Amino acid sequence: MKSIKGKTAIITGASSGIGEAVARKLASEGANVVLAARREDKIRELADELKGSYSAEVLAITTDVTSKQDVEDLVKQTKEAFGQVDILINNAGVMLLSFLKNDMVDQWEQMVDVNIKGVLFGVHSVLPGMLEKGTGHIVNISSVAGHEVMPSSAVYSATKYAVRALSMGMEKELADTPVRVTNISPGAVETELPSHITDEEVQDLFKDMLSGVKPLDSVDIAEAIYYALSQPDHVDVNEVIIRPVNQG
Incomplete structure (x- = not known):
């Protein structure tokens, strides 16, 4: 296993869930961690905690991944602090499941902006520098919904299929090139994402679908990401699918 100690990692969507778990894992392994999210209070609190628990350097930078300027500024500030970006975890995402007949167009647009454009803005902002330095690893968080489509997931799945295609x-x-790429596709994970679903029909459907299934913990995904990051330079882990075991 290759050490990531001293490497610099940007994590988008770092204020909770998978992003928070990845930040904890990478900080515990000695990486410099840059927390990016819209909720400034959350990432600053997490940054203080990580700095108090580990020897890693931690920055909290308020970022809206739907803004190209915000993401460019995020990378600029990271380079000013640490010299370069070694790792980008494109984790920020929203899961606003709804039935197409209910015509929640604003939510469709939000998923396209965060789940697709946010990833593209991240790639745009770090890839040239990684190629110039001759090192780098980009991890994109897709979903099992990027492999399968269920009723109510049409638009969400479309965005996650797009992440996989990218x-x-x-x-x-x-x-x-020396730049590695990993696509991570989690199944059901215990995060706050399901609480953002506003389509009442889908809320009931979602509960039924998860009946008998114990969702994964965010730390399970963080461990998979670390596995990919810590492989030797000649190993490129392109795709990881992680599903919970059906307990029914």
Whole structure:
């Protein structure tokens, strides 16, 4: 296993859930961690906690990934603090499941902006620098919904299929470079995302679907990401699918 001690990692969506768990894991392994999210109070609190618990350097930078300028500024501030970006975890995402007939167009747009454009803005902001330095690892968080579609997930799945397609294209384009690409597709994870669903029909459906299934913990996803990051330079882990075991 390769050490990531001293490497600099940006984590988007770091204020809770998978992003928070990844931040804890990477900080515990000695990486410099940059927490990016809209909720300034959450990431600053987390940064203080991590700095008090580990020897890693931690920055909290308020960021809206739907803003190209915000993401560019995030990367600029990271480079000013640490010199370069070694790792980007494109984790920020929203899961606003709804039935198409209910016409929640604003939520469709929000998922496209966060789940697709947010990832693209991250890639845009770090890839040239990684290629110039001859090192780097980009981790995109897709979903099992990027492999399968269920009633109410049409738009969400479309965004996560897009993340997978982007990851696959990056893998091919960057295969002859030192920059590695990993696509992570989690199944059901215990996070706050389901609480953001406003379609009441879907809320009931979602509860039924998870009946008998114990969701994964965010730390399970963090461990999978660390596995990919800590492989030797000649190993490129392109795709990881993580599902909970059905307890029914």
